[in-house]
Amino acid sequence: xxxxxxxxxxxxxxxxxxxxxxxxxxLTVAALATGLIWxxxxxxxxxxxGSTVKIIYLHVPAALMAINAWFMMLVAxxxxxxxxxHVSALAAKAAAPIGMTMTLIALITGALWGQPMWGTxxxxxxxxTTFLILxxxxxxxxxxxxxxxxxxxxxxxTSVLCMVGSVFALLSRYAVNFxxxxxxxxxxxxxxxxxxVADVFYLPLLVCIAGFVLLFITLVLLRTxxxxxxxxxxxxxxxxxxx
Amino acid sequence: xMPDLGKYAGAVLSSYGLSLIALALLVGLSLLKSxxxxxxxxxxxxxxxxxx
Numbered sequence: 001x002x003x004x005x006x007x008x009x010x011x012x013x014x015x016x017x018x019x020x021x022x023x024x025x026x027l028t029v030a031a032l033a034t035g036l037i038w039x040x041x042x043x044x045x046x047x048x049x050g051s052t053v054k055i056i057y058l059h060v061p062a063a064l065m066a067i068n069a070w071f072m073m074l075v076a077x078x079x080x081x082x083x084x085x086h087v088s089a090l091a092a093k094a095a096a097p098i099g100m101t102m103t104l105i106a107l108i109t110g111a112l113w114g115q116p117m118w119g120t121x122x123x124x125x126x127x128x129t130t131f132l133i134l135x136x137x138x139x140x141x142x143x144x145x146x147x148x149x150x151x152x153x154x155x156x157x158t159s160v161l162c163m164v165g166s167v168f169a170l171l172s173r174y175a176v177n178f179x180x181x182x183x184x185x186x187x188x189x190x191x192x193x194x195x196x197v198a199d200v201f202y203l204p205l206l207v208c209i210a211g212f213v214l215l216f217i218t219l220v221l222l223r224t225x226x227x228x229x230x231x232x233x234x235x236x237x238x239x240x241x242x243x
Numbered sequence: 244x245m246p247d248l249g250k251y252a253g254a255v256l257s258s259y260g261l262s263l264i265a266l267a268l269l270v271g272l273s274l275l276k277s278x279x280x281x282x283x284x285x286x287x288x289x290x291x292x293x294x295x
Binding site for chain 2: 040055062101104105108109112115116225226229230232237240243
């Protein structure tokens with residue numbers, strides 16, 4: 001069986017992703033279109049929340065990906081630290097703008113949902129606050145990559161920042177459980193049938209979550225390929241200057 | 244075909260509108276950057292082949 005580390009070779013990574021990306025793109029569009037159309041047009045209003053329940057199909061998948069994108073970056077950063085594989089550092093860099101966009105969507109849809117339900121767009125609730133801090137960590141992470149010229153030093157320092165930010169990614173997931181206060185409800189998805197959302201909302205929500213996960217994977221692969229090409233371009237330009 | 248969103252239409256439609264704009268921007272900018280870097284790399288590779 002081939003080792004997973006073969007994909008740390010940029011050439012092997014480019015070859016493999018060339019074959020996979022078109023299928024992933026089609027699956028992503030299909031899952032997102034199915035989930036969002038199903039959720040928006042073909043699900044009923046909630047007896048308590050009315051039509052605002054339709055926001056769940058964007059809010060929950062985006063929030064889920066906001067947290068999980070950071071954990072993917074953490075794993076990639078740790079691989080960089082331990083094995084010094086450049087592809088993993090570039091994958092972490094590639095994932096950051098996607099995670100930041102997901103966090104922004106979660107914050108915006110949460111505010112728009114909160115106003116009619118809680119009577120306010122924003123409250124310094126534990127989950128909302130940790131999500132805002134996570135968004136600021138994403139901004140800081142992207143800014144740090146942009147600010148440092150040496151790619152290896154940038155990868156080292158952003159990896160450290162990623163490890164520190166993981167505390168807030170974890171807190172944003174479990175803030176409701178840790179502090180047991182504030183406006184935000186607990187998890188929408190649960191193995192406990194009593195706590196889980198009703199079946200009529202559950203299935204389209206699962207399809208939307210699958211769509212967001214596929215979108216994340218597709219974009220990470222596409223953006224990592226771009227980063228690998230950009231690294232090669234920098235090397236060629238540097239060689240031209242020296243000649 | 245449009246569902247009746249009642250008094251919450253503003254909140255629901257703004258959520259969908261803003262989220263789809265954010266996703267479209269993310270995908271569009273990723274594709275644009277990919278095409279731009281690819282073009283520059285192809286040009287640099289050609290220069291390298293030409294000059295050895």
